[in-house]
Amino acid sequence: MSIVRFDAVNIRNIQQASIFPSNRINLIAGCNGSGKTSLLEAIHLLALGKSFRTHQIHKVVASGADRLVVFAEYISDNNVSFALGVERSKETTRLRINGCNVGKVAELAQLVPLQLINPDSHQLIELGPRHRRQFVDWGMFHVEQEFFPVWCRFNQALRQRNAALRLGASDTEISVWHSEMSVCADHISDMRRSYVADLIPVARAVVEKLSGITPLDIRFFPGWSGEEQYEHCLNHSIKTDRNLGYTRHGPHRADLSISVGGVQARDRVSRGEQKLIAAALRLSQLELMKIKTRRSCILLIDDLPSELDETHRELFIDYLYKLSCQIFITTTESGLLGDKMEIVDKVFHVEHGNIEEVI
Ligand SMILES: Nc1ncnc2c1ncn2[C@@H]1O[C@H](COP(=O)(O)OP(=O)(O)O)[C@@H](O)[C@H]1O
Ligand SMILES: [Mg+2]
Known part of the structure; x- marks a missing residue:
């Protein structure tokens, strides 16, 4: 399973972003405060309808805006495509699967298993x-x-x-x-x-x-x-x-x-x-x-490589490579992965909330 296209609107400092991630390892690189964790937060919102940083959604909505929206084209393990959307404001939560409103976050969560590893x-x-x-x-x-x-x-x-x-x-x-x-x-x-x-x-x-x-x-x-x-x-x-x-x-x-x-x-x-x-x-x-x-799972890894010494980092990255799932890893230095950089399929550079794929 994987997200093939992901759009985020008004998530913290990300006003509008649209990415086409790889179904394997995606590296999200950028300076402190550029918006890397916010991108993971947006993906988390899509799968679970909520942030992993706060229960107060108004803190996640970009200042000046009244609602946030995340949207994804998603392919399940048995190769079925879904259009998934979540819109949240202080007052309302709208969850959509293939254009139909769904009442329970559990329906989304069941469809998009997601695991988070963060500091x-x-x-x-x-x-x-x-x-x-x-x-x-x-x-x-x-x-x-x-x-x-x-x-x-x-x-x-x-x-x-x-x-x-x-x-x-x-x-x-x-x-x-x-x-x-x-x-x-x-x-x-x-x-x-x-x-x-x-x-x-x-x-x-x-x-x-x-x-x-x-x-x-x-x-x-x-x-x-x-x-x-x-x-x-x-x-x-x-x-x-x-x-x-x-x-x-x-x-x-x-x-x-x-x-x-x-x-x-x-x-x-x-x-x-x-x-x-x-x-x-x-x-x-x-x-x-x-x-x-x-079934496989989407894995979000925030900042972890920076917390590990070189030996453990290499072991960890080798292990991730063997996991057949879609992974988003954030890092402040794209060079941090050293020799292991070859396992990364796509790199996205984040700056002031703008996200660009690095070719
Ligand atoms: N509601 C918000 N509206 C606008 N900007 C925000 C909001 N909440 C946090 N920010 C800013 O978003 C930026 C990105 O944060 P974050 O994604 O945590 O950065 P990092 O790249 O270090 O993970 C920070 O500069 C933060 O101050
Ligand atoms: Mg961060």
Whole structure:
């Protein structure tokens, strides 16, 4: 799959840009502040309807404009062409596939799997469980078709239970939701556990290849004590949850433990190594997706090569070359790739928000 044409209007300092990227490796080069990350942000908006830098869309819309638009001609893995468009302003979001409005971002996201590796990637290792849940659920969403509907059902029941807790409803009124939540929670956790089990061998191999770090281990925590049935856990927690005003345990609190040699990775490896592990983990998700669904993915890599020493950079770039997917890599120096420059198919030069293909 790949984007064959991409247009962006009013994304930060990009007023209007139109590019015809290669279906393999595209290098986006330019000085600091030229608009490289903004181009990746625009591609992210196309696939996910939102930015990876902020939830406040008015910050992404170019100053002076009231809306942004991204458009792409896209070819899927089975060679079907799509016209995709996203228009966003402070008030409205319009998503289009082949000229028809679509109601849910999930429809776009399903069609255009996209993975991002950027200087914040180490958050996966260092920060809270939310980042690791998002990581697992990216895989769930693209690999396990049953996941998304069950996840929506669970969240709907969770919202209702939380509302009942806050309204001071009776135990009976609160526990009306327990059976639905419990059925969904067990299904979600089974799917996540099995995804993580499949990911571990792939992740170990990629992490070792790219960083030399071994032995990596990943453990999954469902979000409540695995010893207990979730329905019992909900029944026991009504009192404490009522005091808190929300449901403390459940799949919305799941986490992963990522460790090296039996020690939490965040306590053991350097920031640079954390970035490398996090990048390798995301790449291993692409490998697993390919194995399980035969689908490829668009990969955005922001600034990463500049954070790696030469040896790791070469290993990383060799690895990217072997991935058969469309990649957009930003860099401040096009010379940074050194001998590896030959793997780049197209170079785009960015200056003051203008993007030109370098011939
Ligand atoms: N809403 C906006 N409107 C116009 N310019 C913006 C907006 N938000 C950020 N910018 C500017 O866009 C420029 C490009 O930013 P960015 O894409 O992050 O650059 P880089 O090439 O370093 O990745 C920066 O100079 C930034 O100040
Ligand atoms: Mg940048």
